[in-house]
Amino acid sequence: MEELKQEIVLTGDRPTGRLHIGHYVGSIKQRLRLQDEYAVNYLMIADLQALTDNAYDVGKVRESVIEVLYDYLSCGIDPEKTAIFIQSLIPELTEFTILYMNFVTLARLLRNPTVKNEMQLREFDNAVPIGFLNYPVSQAADITAFNATLVPVGDDQLPMLEQTNEIVRHINFHFNTDVLKECKPILSKITRLPGTDGNAKMSKSLNNCIYLSDDAETVSKKIRGMYTDPNHLRVEDPGKVEGNPVFTYLDAFDPDKTELEEWKAHYRRGGLGDVKVKRRLEKVLQAELEPIRERRAQFEGKPDRAIEMLIESSKKVRKVAQENLLKLKTVLGINYEVDIPPIYTERL
Amino acid sequence: MEELKQEIVLTGDRPTGRLHIGHYVGSIKQRLRLQDEYAVNYLMIADLQALTDNAYDVGKVRESVIEVLYDYLSCGIDPEKTAIFIQSLIPELTEFTILYMNFVTLARLLRNPTVKNEMQLREFDNAVPIGFLNYPVSQAADITAFNATLVPVGDDQLPMLEQTNEIVRHINFHFNTDVLKECKPILSKITRLPGTDGNAKMSKSLNNCIYLSDDAETVSKKIRGMYTDPNHLRVEDPGKVEGNPVFTYLDAFDPDKTELEEWKAHYRRGGLGDVKVKRRLEKVLQAELEPIRERRAQFEGKPDRAIEMLIESSKKVRKVAQENLLKLKTVLGINYEVDIPPIYTERL
Numbered sequence: 001m002e003e004l005k006q007e008i009v010l011t012g013d014r015p016t017g018r019l020h021i022g023h024y025v026g027s028i029k030q031r032l033r034l035q036d037e038y039a040v041n042y043l044m045i046a047d048l049q050a051l052t053d054n055a056y057d058v059g060k061v062r063e064s065v066i067e068v069l070y071d072y073l074s075c076g077i078d079p080e081k082t083a084i085f086i087q088s089l090i091p092e093l094t095e096f097t098i099l100y101m102n103f104v105t106l107a108r109l110l111r112n113p114t115v116k117n118e119m120q121l122r123e124f125d126n127a128v129p130i131g132f133l134n135y136p137v138s139q140a141a142d143i144t145a146f147n148a149t150l151v152p153v154g155d156d157q158l159p160m161l162e163q164t165n166e167i168v169r170h171i172n173f174h175f176n177t178d179v180l181k182e183c184k185p186i187l188s189k190i191t192r193l194p195g196t197d198g199n200a201k202m203s204k205s206l207n208n209c210i211y212l213s214d215d216a217e218t219v220s221k222k223i224r225g226m227y228t229d230p231n232h233l234r235v236e237d238p239g240k241v242e243g244n245p246v247f248t249y250l251d252a253f254d255p256d257k258t259e260l261e262e263w264k265a266h267y268r269r270g271g272l273g274d275v276k277v278k279r280r281l282e283k284v285l286q287a288e289l290e291p292i293r294e295r296r297a298q299f300e301g302k303p304d305r306a307i308e309m310l311i312e313s314s315k316k317v318r319k320v321a322q323e324n325l326l327k328l329k330t331v332l333g334i335n336y337e338v339d340i341p342p343i344y345t346e347r348l
Numbered sequence: 349m350e351e352l353k354q355e356i357v358l359t360g361d362r363p364t365g366r367l368h369i370g371h372y373v374g375s376i377k378q379r380l381r382l383q384d385e386y387a388v389n390y391l392m393i394a395d396l397q398a399l400t401d402n403a404y405d406v407g408k409v410r411e412s413v414i415e416v417l418y419d420y421l422s423c424g425i426d427p428e429k430t431a432i433f434i435q436s437l438i439p440e441l442t443e444f445t446i447l448y449m450n451f452v453t454l455a456r457l458l459r460n461p462t463v464k465n466e467m468q469l470r471e472f473d474n475a476v477p478i479g480f481l482n483y484p485v486s487q488a489a490d491i492t493a494f495n496a497t498l499v500p501v502g503d504d505q506l507p508m509l510e511q512t513n514e515i516v517r518h519i520n521f522h523f524n525t526d527v528l529k530e531c532k533p534i535l536s537k538i539t540r541l542p543g544t545d546g547n548a549k550m551s552k553s554l555n556n557c558i559y560l561s562d563d564a565e566t567v568s569k570k571i572r573g574m575y576t577d578p579n580h581l582r583v584e585d586p587g588k589v590e591g592n593p594v595f596t597y598l599d600a601f602d603p604d605k606t607e608l609e610e611w612k613a614h615y616r617r618g619g620l621g622d623v624k625v626k627r628r629l630e631k632v633l634q635a636e637l638e639p640i641r642e643r644r645a646q647f648e649g650k651p652d653r654a655i656e657m658l659i660e661s662s663k664k665v666r667k668v669a670q671e672n673l674l675k676l677k678t679v680l681g682i683n684y685e686v687d688i689p690p691i692y693t694e695r696l
Binding site for chain 1: 395396399400401403404406407409410411413414434436437439440442443445446447449450451452453454455457458474475476477478479480481482485486522651652655658659677680681682684685688689690
């Protein structure tokens with residue numbers, strides 16, 4: 001057995017719905033590799049972070065917690081290798097956050113490119129909930145509470161890690177300590193899958209997702225209904241591969257890249273029908289999803305056992321955050337239980 | 349024995365130095381009355397709040413925690429009647445804060461008159477630490493975590509209670525609950541004592557405070573050096589009572605108001621010397637401070653016993669915050685331990 005690398009990896013998802021094949025390609029497959037490569041892996045179901053822009057839709061967040069857990073386990077995330085936990089079950093994370101908030105200015109948060117972009121997307125402007133604006137600080141808490149050294153992210157999330165490391169360096173410098181650890185990104189060329197309707201993004205509201213929890217019949221139906229090249233009317237017409245989500249999915253899932261390239265050429269010059277290409281995609285995708293469904297069948301319908309397992313796992317994880325919080329509090333001089341403060345000595 | 353009123357009173361101080369006679373007149377004397385009038389009294393040593401603008405001076409905060417406790421006990425705050433606790437020993441307060449932050453916008457905080465004013469005083473502008481900007485939310489957490497219904501404040505702090513009640517109503521309305529309680533101010537004509545140098549404010553950096561922990565000799569010296577009316581050069585000159593801190597102090601402490609008015613008239617028309625007035629103040633003030641000193645002598649020099657008592661008391665208080673947090677989390681649907689979330693049911 002190969003030696004595991006001694007790094008601490010932390011990833012997470014906001015539980016705002018079931019995971020789809022876009023999540024699978026974009027992050028879950030990477031996590032499956034990471035859990036076999038690194039000694040310590042944390043996977044956070046970030047319910048508190050989900051609430052920062054879903055405060056009025058807590059039902060969705062609440063119900064997605066177990067759904068997301070099921071998705072993880074079905075895909076082969078192994079609780080023996082990856083510690084899965086619920087963010088809100090680690091109250092120390094809120095303590096870290098509150099402490100860090102004293103070292104980050106409003107201007108700095110408003111300047112964070114990721115926050116800026118996300119705020120624009122949501123048209124928040126000054127009506128941004130302070131919890132949302134603050135989420136880089138909250139992420140810094142998540143990462144440092146576990147001394148995570150590696151965080152898989154897309155390019156667009158790099159400013160979040162910069163913000164984290166800024167806090168780390170700032171506190172370490174001012175308190176002359178190395179209690180906090182800097183983290184590095186694991187940058188991945190994130191394959192972002194388009195929706196089945198050709199829309200650039202999979203989104204529940206657009207009803208254009210293939211979920212990991214879809215049964216075979218549903219997947220089949222969704223593939224058959226997929227958008228292709230709208231100008232590819234007859235089989236003999238030349239078709240476009242670029243922007244054709246059926247081919248984008250094949251790029252992501254088809255193991256036989258050589259044959260796939262031949263099919264693409266064929267499609268481009270005409271003579272290859274959409275039905276045939278979709279059948280190829282269905283074969284490939286069902287093959288990928290079938291073992292996921294089989295694993296799911298083993299525990300589906302037992303949400304109480306699932307939440308129990310999550311709570312157990314969160315409790316173990318919590319001990320790490322507790323230890324690290326005490327270390328930080330000792331550095332800051334507010335760990336009164338182990339470290340009695342002197343009486344204020346300056347007498348004028 | 350008179351029946352105690354069934355309200356929950358919460359007050360607190362930021363531990364950023366020893367308390368002086370301004371604190372005594374402004375808030376401690378009121379607390380002494382309240383603890384005999386109301387059934388439940390909380391007194392918070394707000395170390396986390398102190399850190400929001402003292403993040404680089406944690407030593408001061410840390411050391412002041414015990415000093416402030418000593419000041420309370422010396423003045424007669426009775427731990428049997430008033431639950432004294434350290435804010436940072438109640439981690440649930442940070443959880444409340446983080447949850448509330450999703451319901452308060454940046455615009456709302458920037459519009460809070462108290463915050464605005466405090467930010468101007470500190471010339472923060474956009475460089476305001478996000479923790480400082482957020483302190484009304486943190487106060488809402490402190491108040492509601494204990495279901496406090498009465499909060500003694502000065503006029504200038506009223507916007508803070510409005511912000512708290514806004515959060516309370518907002519959450520209660522949206523989640524169709526009454527889990528959070530609104531609070532009312534106990535408005536007091538706050539006697540704000542000037543410094544011994546005539547400056548409008550007592551401030552450690554101006555070295556113009558008389559501390560509750562000053563010994564008799566120090567108090568005597570400080571009174572003798574007090575600023576009076578600079579134009580009252582000879583005893584026979586007419587003197588000014590307004591803006592003369594010796595008389596302001598006498599107003600606050602002298603029990604014999606009739607004689608004091610006669611002295612004021614005498615001073616105004618001339619013939620009453622500063623030395624004599626200062627002697628009167630010294631007599632009055634030492635009489636007030638002497639029992640405080642006597643009480644202090646009983647426990648001074650035992651900071652470990654003091655912190656032990658504070659930790660014990662904080663632990664008791666924490667149970668209340670824990671219960672109330674669980675209630676709120678249940679309403680928000682994120683109390684997974686007692687309330688298993690259903691599996692996400694929407695299947696497209």
